[in-house]
Each structure stands twice: as C-alpha cells, then as structure tokens.
Amino acid sequence: MARSPLPPVPSPLIDVEVGAAARRGEPLAAVLPRDAETPYAELAESLRAAGKAGEVHVVPDGHGARWLVGAGDGGQKQYRAAGAAFARAANSFAEAEADAGGRPPRTVQAMLPPEAGAEQVAAFATGALLGGYRYVVTGEERKPGVRRLRLLTGHEGAVPACADAVRRAGRLAAATALARDLANTPSNVKNPAWLAGVAERVAGEVSGLSVTVRDQDWLAAQGFGGMLAVGGGSASPPRLIELSYRPRGASTHLLLVGKGITFDTGGLSIKPAEGMHLMRTDMAGGGAVIAAVRAVAALGLPVRVTALVPAAENHVSGSAYRPGDIVRHYGGRTTEVLNTDAEGRMVLADALAYGVRRFSPDAVVDVATLTGAMKVALGLRTGGLFASDDALAERVREAGERAGEQWWRMPLLDAHADDVRSEIADVRQAPPGPGGITAALFLREFTSGLPWAHLDIAGPARAERNYDEVVPGGTGFAARTLVELVASYA
Known part of the structure; x- marks a missing residue:
C-alpha cells in the first residue's frame, strides 16, 4: 500500500526535558x-549579540556554546520568541549537517540564565515546541530535525518546579499544534466526516473525554436548518461533533462552540479566486475547540466542558442555499439569508441554540474565523473579543495573557441591535453596518441571555511568515486561551 504523503495528526513534537548540568557531546545554546x-x-560583545529576543548568533568553535540566543527583557513573550528562534536554528543546523554527509544531532541543550524562573523556562519550551513545528505534504523523506531539547537551569533545586511547568506547557503546545494540524490539512482530505473521525480518534487517546458525531439524518430530524442549508451544496454532508468532558465533582460547566467550515467557496455569493485556497483553514475555530478540550482532559482540570463543532462545506451547486432563503434553526428561530458567504454564523446559530437548550451551561464561548472586518480592525495578530458579560470578558483576556495570545474587547453596540432584525424572518444574517459587531449581535440572539463570549479569530488564525512561536499556515490561535480559560474556573 502506498504511503500517505499527509503528515500524521497530531504532529509529533520534540521531547523537552529539564536538567541542571550540560551533557558532553550535545550542542549547547x-x-x-x-x-x-x-x-x-x-x-x-565580540559577536555584537545585543540579547534581542529571538536573535541567534552562531559561536565559533572552541567557546563552549554553539549558539547565543537573545531573550530580550526576560518576559515570557521574549522567552517564547527565544525558544522558537533557537528551535529553527537547531533544525537548520541539523539539516545542514545531513546535507554535508554528517550526523545531525538528535538532542540539543539550552542553558538558561540563573534568574529564569519556572514560567520563563516553560515559555522557552513553548516557543521551541511550536517554533519548530512543520506541516508539509510531500512524497519525499522528512527533513532531519532535532528530536529532544534539554533545558538547563544551572542548579538542581530548580529542576522539579521547572519540569512541572514544562510538562504543562507541553500540553498547551500540543493543543496549539493539533489545532494547526487540523487547519492545515487540505480540504480534498478534510471534509466534515474526516474532521469528525479525527476528533473521535484523538479524544479516544485521553481518559474521560467522549465524542458523539451526529449525521445529516439526525440534524434533519432535530431541525438544524442552518447546518443543512450551508452543507446542502456539497457532496460531503455536514456533521455535528459533540465532545464531553465530565470530571467528578465539577461545579462549573462551560460550553465551547467552534466554527467547523472545512472549506468555504462563499457559496452562490462566491469569493474571489485569489485567496480562496486559504479557506481550508476556515474551521480553525473548531480545530481550536477540539484541541483545547483534549488538553483540558489530559490536564485533568476539574471543570465540566461540553464542546460543539458544527462542521460543513460551503460549496456551489444546484442544491446550494440562496440569498433570500428563510432558514429555520434548531429551536425554531428563523433567519433571512442575505449573503451565503456569511455561512459561519448560520452553523454557529444552530450549535449555540442546541448547546444552550440541551446542556444549560454556566457560560458559553464560541470561536470562529468569522469576519474580514476583524482583520481590518485588529490586524493579523490580535483576536476580537465580544462578550455579554464583563467578568467573562476579563477571564478570556487574562487567559489569553497567560497563554501568550492577545485579545482586544470590541463593543456590542445596542445601536446596531435593530439592524439584525428582519422584516420577513426573526433575524437577518448579514445586515449592513460594522461587520464584526453585527455578526456578534446576530450570534447573541441564540445564547438565551447566558454569559457569552464570541472570539473572532479571522486575523490571527493564519500566518504568512514566522514571528515569535508562530509559523506560516494555521497558527492554532485560541486553543491555549481556551485551556487557560477553563483552568481559571478550577
């Protein structure tokens, strides 16, 4: 049988260990x-190494270390950037050694300064784990790379605390990497059934996490009109992916909902050809939710979490839904369709309404690559945060700060609430006005007044170049924030 050119999902990450003293024969930074x-x-000073975060200098032979790696002012963001830059430099060195006929190193070491605490060591590990991430679909052999990183604290007493912090950082980095894998997988492979199958498999690897996949017959019987409308134009029918984590003694229940559009042509309101290839990442919100809940269960956090990923393809065909259609969502609320390229809010509306009614959670958070308006407003490195509850908004912001993901709270302007109303249905899906705000106001209609946050990641879900621990392609943005958010309720 021919070997699949697709990388494994989840992608293997390097092993990270913590020690006190360097080992001979292994390259040192x-x-x-x-x-x-x-x-x-x-x-x-002789190499003009100023210590800027992410700056890497190769050291001439005979000076003990092979690299000097800058960590800037010593903050966690700077240590993440340093770890990522070092991982890239070490992998480049391994490739060069292999190309020259030498023996590429399997293990590299990094000596951190004595003042670096467990948080800085964990941040460096996070950067190294994610900065060295690669996703390439190829028939060629995988390029050699470093397999293990040994972090050196300089004194034995710091090792246990640093090792614990690094283990936790590894779980969060694995969540980001899995979310990247799911977003990067090409859509000729990744349809709703594939995404559901991967969710079942990766959840089965973690104790206490279960998955139920609902097919199109169940969706039709239950009245998921938004999902059926969006998925109606594709040969690959929609799926609702439901993940459940119910630890004993949990007193808080969070509902996470992630947009799972596995490819988006825009439907009959078709997108321009330029850039459409990037729509394989339009399920980045759903990928972040799947990855986050897996990490929550792996960490054993004492918080109940239910996650829903409404997965569909938005295609063009004779059975595609149309502008002007009236769609009835789960629970009976109706939507007037104005633009078939505003499909994400259609599937989220079903999932939100179902999740709120079925599970009665304490709070709801949805994540989606929802609007180009957020890219215009906040650029490509900051997520948009809308919330109906100030305390929940602050929890999300603080969770992002701990995770190293930046959020900016946007207003839910009641002045635009009437824009969402329709003359011939309950609501209209793509009204005029500020696009990110009206999209959030539309989703709010399906949350039944519960504390709710909407995370629009249209900007930071994809990257075109390296920066900090981010690599080109799907970024996995929001996965670590969601884990930290759940942890804040523990």
Missing part, C-alpha cells in the same frame, strides 16, 4: 537576556 551579566558577556 546559551540564552542571554539583554544587558545580563553572564559568563558569555564578553563573547556576546
């Missing part, structure tokens, strides 16, 4: 915060 007094200060 010295991590230098800016203006720090270290044994490598004179060498850094």
Whole structure:
C-alpha cells in the first residue's frame, strides 16, 4: 500500500526535558537576556549579540556554546520568541549537517540564565515546541530535525518546579499544534466526516473525554436548518461533533462552540479566486475547540466542558442555499439569508441554540474565523473579543495573557441591535453596518441571555511568515486561551 504523503495528526513534537548540568557531546545554546551579566558577556560583545529576543548568533568553535540566543527583557513573550528562534536554528543546523554527509544531532541543550524562573523556562519550551513545528505534504523523506531539547537551569533545586511547568506547557503546545494540524490539512482530505473521525480518534487517546458525531439524518430530524442549508451544496454532508468532558465533582460547566467550515467557496455569493485556497483553514475555530478540550482532559482540570463543532462545506451547486432563503434553526428561530458567504454564523446559530437548550451551561464561548472586518480592525495578530458579560470578558483576556495570545474587547453596540432584525424572518444574517459587531449581535440572539463570549479569530488564525512561536499556515490561535480559560474556573 502506498504511503500517505499527509503528515500524521497530531504532529509529533520534540521531547523537552529539564536538567541542571550540560551533557558532553550535545550542542549547547546559551540564552542571554539583554544587558545580563553572564559568563558569555564578553563573547556576546565580540559577536555584537545585543540579547534581542529571538536573535541567534552562531559561536565559533572552541567557546563552549554553539549558539547565543537573545531573550530580550526576560518576559515570557521574549522567552517564547527565544525558544522558537533557537528551535529553527537547531533544525537548520541539523539539516545542514545531513546535507554535508554528517550526523545531525538528535538532542540539543539550552542553558538558561540563573534568574529564569519556572514560567520563563516553560515559555522557552513553548516557543521551541511550536517554533519548530512543520506541516508539509510531500512524497519525499522528512527533513532531519532535532528530536529532544534539554533545558538547563544551572542548579538542581530548580529542576522539579521547572519540569512541572514544562510538562504543562507541553500540553498547551500540543493543543496549539493539533489545532494547526487540523487547519492545515487540505480540504480534498478534510471534509466534515474526516474532521469528525479525527476528533473521535484523538479524544479516544485521553481518559474521560467522549465524542458523539451526529449525521445529516439526525440534524434533519432535530431541525438544524442552518447546518443543512450551508452543507446542502456539497457532496460531503455536514456533521455535528459533540465532545464531553465530565470530571467528578465539577461545579462549573462551560460550553465551547467552534466554527467547523472545512472549506468555504462563499457559496452562490462566491469569493474571489485569489485567496480562496486559504479557506481550508476556515474551521480553525473548531480545530481550536477540539484541541483545547483534549488538553483540558489530559490536564485533568476539574471543570465540566461540553464542546460543539458544527462542521460543513460551503460549496456551489444546484442544491446550494440562496440569498433570500428563510432558514429555520434548531429551536425554531428563523433567519433571512442575505449573503451565503456569511455561512459561519448560520452553523454557529444552530450549535449555540442546541448547546444552550440541551446542556444549560454556566457560560458559553464560541470561536470562529468569522469576519474580514476583524482583520481590518485588529490586524493579523490580535483576536476580537465580544462578550455579554464583563467578568467573562476579563477571564478570556487574562487567559489569553497567560497563554501568550492577545485579545482586544470590541463593543456590542445596542445601536446596531435593530439592524439584525428582519422584516420577513426573526433575524437577518448579514445586515449592513460594522461587520464584526453585527455578526456578534446576530450570534447573541441564540445564547438565551447566558454569559457569552464570541472570539473572532479571522486575523490571527493564519500566518504568512514566522514571528515569535508562530509559523506560516494555521497558527492554532485560541486553543491555549481556551485551556487557560477553563483552568481559571478550577
């Protein structure tokens, strides 16, 4: 049988361990915060290494370390950038050694400064795990890369606390990597059934996490009109992916909902050809939710979580839904369709209404690559945060800060609430006005007044180049924030 050119999902990440002393024969990097007094200060000056975060200098032979890696002002963001830059440099070195006929290293070491605490060590590990991430569909052999990173604290007493922090960071990094895998998988493979199958498989690897997949017959019987309308134009029917994590003694129940559009042509309101290939990542919100709940269960957090991913393809065919259609969602609410390229809110409306009625959670958070308006407003590195509850909004923002993901709260302007009303249905799906705000106001109609947050990740869900721990392609943005959010209720 021919070997599949697709990378495995989840992608394997490097192993990270923590120790106190360097081992002979394994390449070593010295991590230098800016203006720090270290044994490598004179060498850094000779190499003009200023200690800028993510700056890597190759050291001439005979100086102990092979690389000097800058960590900036020593904050967690700077340590993540340093770890990512080092992982890329180490992998490049391994490839060069292999190309030259040498023996590429399997393990590399990084000596962190004595003042680096467990949080900085964990941040460096996060950067290394994610900065070295690769997703390439190829028939060629995978390029050699580093398989293990040994982080050195300099003194034995710091090892246990740092090791615990690194293990937790590894779980969060694995969530980001899985979300990237799901977003990066090409849509000739990734249809709703494939996404559901992967969710079942990866959830089955973690104790306490269960998955139920609902097919199109069940969706029709239950009245999921939004999902059926959006998925009606595709040969691949929609699926509702339901993940459940119910630890004993949990007193809080969160509902997470992620947009799962596995490819988006725009439907009859078709997108321009330029850029449409990127729509394989239009299920990045759903991927983040699947990955986050898997990490929550792996960490054993004492919080009940239910996750819903309404998965569908938005295609063009004789059975595609049309502008002007009236769609009846789960629970009976009706929507006037104005633009078939505003499909994400159609499937989210069904899932939100179902999740709220079926599970009665304490709070609801949805995640979606929803509007180009958020890319215009906030750029490509910041997620838009809308919330009906100030306390929940602050929890999300603080969770993002801990995770290293930036959110900016946007207003839910009641002045535009009437714009969502329709003359011939309960609501209209794509009214005029500020696009990100009206989309959020539309979703709010299906939350039954519960504390609710909407995370629009249209900008930061994809990247075109390396920055910090981010690599080109799907970024996995929001997965770590969701884990930290759940942890905040523990």
